[in-house]
Amino acid sequence: MTDMSAVLAVRDLVKEYPGTVALNDVTLELRAGEVLGLIGENGAGKSTLLKIVTGVEQPSSGEVLINGRATKLRGVGDANAIGIGMVFQEQSLIPNLTIAENLFLGREKALTSFGIIRRFERRKLAREALDRVGIDLDPKTVVEDLSFVQRQMVEIAKALLIGESSDHPPILLLDEPTSVLEGGDLERLFSLLDKLRSEIAVIFISHRLDEVLQVSDRVYVLRDGEVVAERAPSETSEHDLHLLMVGAEHSDDYFVSERQRTEFDAVRLRVDNLLVEGLKEPISFKLHGGEVVAFVGTEGSGIEGVAKGVVGILDRASGEIAVDGKTADIRLPSDSAALGIGYIPSERKTEGVLLSLSVRENLTLAYLDEFATRFVVSRKREKAVTREWIDRLRVKTPGVEVPMRSLSGGNQQKVVLAKWLLSDRLRVLVVVTPTRGLDVGAKVDVYDVIRDAAERGVAVLLLADTLEEAIGLSNRIMVFRDGRQTASFNAPPDKKPAPLDLVPWMV
Amino acid sequence: MLVLLVGGVSLLEPNFLNAASLRTLAEQFPLIFMLALGQMTVILLGRIDLSNAAVASFAAIVMAKWIPDFGVVGVLAVLAITTLIGVAHGWLHVRAQTASFMITLGGLGVWSGLALFVSEGRSFGVDPGFASRLFDRTFGIPNAAIFAIAIAAFYAYALDNTKFGRRLYAVGNGQRAASMSGVHAERVVIAGFALSGFFSGLAGLVLISWLEIASPTTANALLLPAIAAVILGGTAITGGVGGVGRTLVGALMIAVLRVGLDVAGIETSIQPIIFGILAVISVATTIDRARLPVIK
Numbered sequence: 001m002t003d004m005s006a007v008l009a010v011r012d013l014v015k016e017y018p019g020t021v022a023l024n025d026v027t028l029e030l031r032a033g034e035v036l037g038l039i040g041e042n043g044a045g046k047s048t049l050l051k052i053v054t055g056v057e058q059p060s061s062g063e064v065l066i067n068g069r070a071t072k073l074r075g076v077g078d079a080n081a082i083g084i085g086m087v088f089q090e091q092s093l094i095p096n097l098t099i100a101e102n103l104f105l106g107r108e109k110a111l112t113s114f115g116i117i118r119r120f121e122r123r124k125l126a127r128e129a130l131d132r133v134g135i136d137l138d139p140k141t142v143v144e145d146l147s148f149v150q151r152q153m154v155e156i157a158k159a160l161l162i163g164e165s166s167d168h169p170p171i172l173l174l175d176e177p178t179s180v181l182e183g184g185d186l187e188r189l190f191s192l193l194d195k196l197r198s199e200i201a202v203i204f205i206s207h208r209l210d211e212v213l214q215v216s217d218r219v220y221v222l223r224d225g226e227v228v229a230e231r232a233p234s235e236t237s238e239h240d241l242h243l244l245m246v247g248a249e250h251s252d253d254y255f256v257s258e259r260q261r262t263e264f265d266a267v268r269l270r271v272d273n274l275l276v277e278g279l280k281e282p283i284s285f286k287l288h289g290g291e292v293v294a295f296v297g298t299e300g301s302g303i304e305g306v307a308k309g310v311v312g313i314l315d316r317a318s319g320e321i322a323v324d325g326k327t328a329d330i331r332l333p334s335d336s337a338a339l340g341i342g343y344i345p346s347e348r349k350t351e352g353v354l355l356s357l358s359v360r361e362n363l364t365l366a367y368l369d370e371f372a373t374r375f376v377v378s379r380k381r382e383k384a385v386t387r388e389w390i391d392r393l394r395v396k397t398p399g400v401e402v403p404m405r406s407l408s409g410g411n412q413q414k415v416v417l418a419k420w421l422l423s424d425r426l427r428v429l430v431v432v433t434p435t436r437g438l439d440v441g442a443k444v445d446v447y448d449v450i451r452d453a454a455e456r457g458v459a460v461l462l463l464a465d466t467l468e469e470a471i472g473l474s475n476r477i478m479v480f481r482d483g484r485q486t487a488s489f490n491a492p493p494d495k496k497p498a499p500l501d502l503v504p505w506m507v
Numbered sequence: 508m509l510v511l512l513v514g515g516v517s518l519l520e521p522n523f524l525n526a527a528s529l530r531t532l533a534e535q536f537p538l539i540f541m542l543a544l545g546q547m548t549v550i551l552l553g554r555i556d557l558s559n560a561a562v563a564s565f566a567a568i569v570m571a572k573w574i575p576d577f578g579v580v581g582v583l584a585v586l587a588i589t590t591l592i593g594v595a596h597g598w599l600h601v602r603a604q605t606a607s608f609m610i611t612l613g614g615l616g617v618w619s620g621l622a623l624f625v626s627e628g629r630s631f632g633v634d635p636g637f638a639s640r641l642f643d644r645t646f647g648i649p650n651a652a653i654f655a656i657a658i659a660a661f662y663a664y665a666l667d668n669t670k671f672g673r674r675l676y677a678v679g680n681g682q683r684a685a686s687m688s689g690v691h692a693e694r695v696v697i698a699g700f701a702l703s704g705f706f707s708g709l710a711g712l713v714l715i716s717w718l719e720i721a722s723p724t725t726a727n728a729l730l731l732p733a734i735a736a737v738i739l740g741g742t743a744i745t746g747g748v749g750g751v752g753r754t755l756v757g758a759l760m761i762a763v764l765r766v767g768l769d770v771a772g773i774e775t776s777i778q779p780i781i782f783g784i785l786a787v788i789s790v791a792t793t794i795d796r797a798r799l800p801v802i803k
Contacts, residue, residue, distance in 0.1 A: 313687070337689025351687045354680040356747060365677055366688045368670045375669045419688060 006068070007032050007168050007201045008053065008084070013062035015048050015225075017406065022048040023059070024225040032169045035193060035202040037216030037233075039209065041245050041410070041439035044222040046205055050175060053203075054086055055079045067168040085159025086173035093151055093158075095144035100126035102143055103158050129157040133192055149185035152177060156192065163200065172202045176437075178211055190215055207439055209238045221245055242440055254444065255472030257493040259451040264475075265289025267325065268459035269341070269428045271310060274319030278305030280483030282318060287428060287459035292450065294462045294470035294491075297480030298506055307430050307463055311336040311343045323427055337366055340427035342420030344434050346463075348409065352416040355405040359397055360386045362404050362415055367423040389418040393449060410442025417449050429458050433465045447473060467499045479505040528770050533648060536762040537655035537713045540755065542726075542733035543740075544662060545706030547754045550737050551679045552699045553746025554607035558596065558614030559707045560730035562589050564723055565622040566711025571631035571721035586708040592618065593704020597697035607700075615730075622723040630722035633715045651713050658709070663751035675699060680747035731779065735786040736761040744790050 006029035015023040023045045030036050040046050051057040053064060055073030063070045066082055073079050079086075093102045100119075103126045104111060111122050126139035135153045143151060156172070163170020178186055193202060193215055206212050212219055213233045221229040221244040229244045268289045273282040279302040287293055295303040308314035310321060312330040321328045323339045330336045333343060345351035353362055364371050364382045371381045386400045393414040397407050404412060413434060420426050431450065435443040450473060454460055464470035470477055471491055479487040479502055487505040489497045542559055549556045566589050573581030592614070600610045643650050666672035677685040678695045686692040710729075715721045740757025742749025761782075768778055 332691065333686050334689050334691035343687055345687050350681065351683050354677055354684050354747075356680050357677065361673065361677070365673070365685070365690065368673060372670050375665075375671070377668055377670060377673060379668070 005032060006030060006065070008171050008203075009065040009068075010049070010053070011063050011065065013049070013052065013064075014060045015045075015052060015057065016060045021225055023052075026062070026222075026225070026227055028220050028227055028230075030171065030201050030203055032201050033198050034217040035197060035204050035215055037212040037219035038203055038205045038222065039207075039212055039219060039241060039245060040222030041441045044245070044439075045225040046222055047175075048225075049222070050086070050173060050203075050205070053079070053173065054084060080162045083163045083168060084171045084173065085162035086175065087152070087155040087159050087177055088175050093143045093154060096142065098140050098142055099130070099137060099146075099154055100139035102154065103129055103139075103161060107162075129161050130154070132160060132196075133157045134195070149188065152185075152189065153192070160196070160200070170200045172196075172200055173205075174202060175205045176207065177204075178206055178208060186211070207437075209241050212241070213238065245440060255447055255469070256444070256451050257472060257496075259455065260292070260473075260475065260493040261290045261454055262475075262492060264291045265457050268323065268457075269310075269461070270322040270325075272320045272322075274306065274309055274321075275317040276302075276305040276309035276314050276319070277317075278302035278483055283485055285478065287461060289427075289457040289459055290454045291476065292454055292460040292462055292474040293476045293478065294464050294474035295478050295480060296464065296467060296470045296502060296506065300482065301480035301506070302483040303463055303480050304432070307343075307432050307461065310461065311341055311430050313343075340423075340425045342366070342426050342429045344413075344416055344420070344429065344431045346433040346436060348413060348416065348437075353404045353412050356403055358401045359390070359395075359404060359407070359415055360400045363389060363419050363422070366419045367425070370423055385422055389415075389422055393418055394445065408442075410438045410445065413438060413442065413446060414449065417446070421449070421453060426453075426458055428461065429453055430461045432463045434462075435469065436465050467502060471496050471499065471502070477502065481506055528766055530649075531769070532762055532766045533652045534717055535766055536758060537649070537651040538710055538717065538726075539729060539732055539736055539761050539765075540655050540659065540758040541706050541710040541713055542729055543736040543754050543758045543761075544659060544751065545703035545710070546733050547737045547740075547742050547749060547751070548675070548699045548702045548706070549607065550734075550742055550744060551675055551746055551749055552696055553679050553682075554600070554696070554699070555734075555744075556593075556596070556611045556614075556700065556703045557608055557730065558592075558611040558618055559703050559710075560726045560728070560733065561615045561619035561622070562592055562704060562707035563710035563714060563726040563729070565589075565618045565625075566708045567714045567721040567726060568622045568626045568631065568723055570711055571633045571715055572625070574634050582712060585711065586705060589704040589708030589711070590701050591704070593701040593707070594697055596704070597700030600700070601693045601696055619724070619727055626721075626723040628723065630720050633719050633721060649717075651716060655713070659751050659755060666750060671695070671698065676747055728779065731782045731786055732761045732765065733758075735782050735789060738786060738789040 009029035011027050013023050013026040014021070026045070026049065038046055038049070048057065052059050053073070055075045055078045064073060065071065071082065094105065097105070100123050104122055108117055111118050123139045130137055130139065133153050133156050135150065137146070137150065143154070146154065159172050160170055163172060177189060204212065204216055213236070216233055219231045219233060219236070219241065220227055221231070221241060223245060231241070265288055267286050269287040272284045274284070275282040283306065285293070295306060297303045305314055309316050309319065310330070312332045312335050321330055323341065328335070328339050330339065336343070349355065360382050363386050368377060371377050371385070383400055389395070390397060390400065395407070395411045395414045397411060404415065407415070420429060434446050434450070438446065450460060462470065462474055464473065474491050477489040477491055477497070478485055479489070487502070489502065491497060542563060545559050546556055566585050569588070570582055570585045573585065577584070596610050596614050599605065600607045666675065674685065674690045674695045677688070677690055678692045682692050710726060714726055718725065736757035737749070737754055738744060738757070739760055740749070740753035740755070742753055764781070765778065768781070
């Protein structure tokens, strides 16, 4: 760190939303030539901070300084113009355009003569930009033909291009760039960051603490809208950061396996000869009350199809499903819901919650019958039950009538879970990647809720986000590869298989 | 905005706030309001019903033909038929997975054509005894207006407090999430179109009792004003947001505008132009409002 000047700084930043303070007096700085790690639980204020720095939101008070000058950012365009490039979780490249077209999208002006784009020059500049990030791709390639990590690299190249046109080192904001990368791809990203480190300044946001430690020069920890710590990776540890994030020591046992049941109730769900899109041969299985069964497999293994087939989202080519011993005719999710099969989809924002409706309306939607006498819904009952579940699952919300979108991801997920758990009619819970995108504290809360469900006799079919999660939570693991079941493992609390035991059956 | 409109019109034409034009207003309003309520139901689902004015015309003709022989039973039968027409539209839309504007645009052709066919292009007088009952006045207010308000009050309560109403809003807000929560979304959509058909039937009834005459095309011109009323009232074209109260305000605005334009002596041919522009502007502005920044 030769240059200690702050390229980007925020001072006394406050952001208030109706009912909540998202940022409370945040001051931090990003220096030239460093990678700054930014961590915190969902709802800690990371996204809000990013939105302010990119001009998407305006602070209630406080200021943003670029290269030492107080700057008002009115939008992403402003931010780009002064050299801030960003790579968001959701990719921003347009799939049906070429790499070159994407790289200069919106900034074609400098490449235009008499209203016509100088394609060759654009291609040449694109080539150079790609070389800088060290990927060997033809700029004429259409983006939809790229792999995920290639797109990520192109995004970074684009962000760097945006950052170059200024009098200070380009600022690169990386929001969860690694959440979908694995192994070698991850290494490529990190070595790229290392290579570029001296010329740029990076804010790196991730849920994976080990990565943050590996790649950052300094780490800021946010909690409840405040900066609670600033650490150098050499003087801290994952465990340490974790504690700072959640503010209290969690039990060592992440998956609360002391609450895992070892004896089960009768068979709740029986599936015979199920064949759906994605499976190459029919499968059969049973779930007992109180049992958690994890289905694991890589993409293309067919496990998503199993979950969707059971709840009636995907048509079944064959297969008989019985709940509590009674054959069930499931064609639509409304059929499975009526039979007591709850579904937690992986796409929370589009499939799990209705963002514009209130917490109450979201919570009572699945079992509206239980709040109604014939036709009329009792609002009083709804409110009482909503309050009860908000307390029980410690949902952080300003109230029961606020729109769902004002809750953080983890709290939204708790409402999605409560929507099913509130009914005694719940028999089976089909849970697909329930902790995707959640921070550590929210994850543990979700695990707790799943244990609660099992405790009262609900059978849980789990498609976990990670292998560790599948092993940690479940009583039994069914492993799939290429549309076929390849193995089955028991996972009692005292004798969990290791991830490496499972992997050979998956690939 | 409604107050402004009334104020503006009375400023331009001081005669506006006299008894005669207020009476015309009270007579115009129920018709637009009934069509707007039907339209609102499908718009809340994020769909649109381009056929509902044509269905009202059709209903008016068939009612006029049947009332002499069957009386009230004939009216009820026609209401049942228009409801089924709505079911058919909804079912086709859901089954064929075809955009609702396309299905109901086809419906517009079919039902306005059928109205012409059944009537052989002529207008029918309606048994005045029957008509007068609905268009009698209680304390000077046309019964049709009272009837419309009563139905609206009941409907407002139902949308707010019944399981169906809640599911309607859920599907309008996010059909995927609603159906993953166990809502039978397709059924809700079909029911929405059925209600649109039912309200079209009511509009037909209001029409014949007001004019005491049924012509095969009278209601057709009301498609745009009814849509404008819904959107102007503040129901989002994208679905999920809005309600009866807002539509009441919107329908009043449209009615005031129509009567105001008449009173001010503005040519009738200008009116569709105004409603067309109004509908587009109001959609454009509500879309903007729906894009409020995401709060996190």
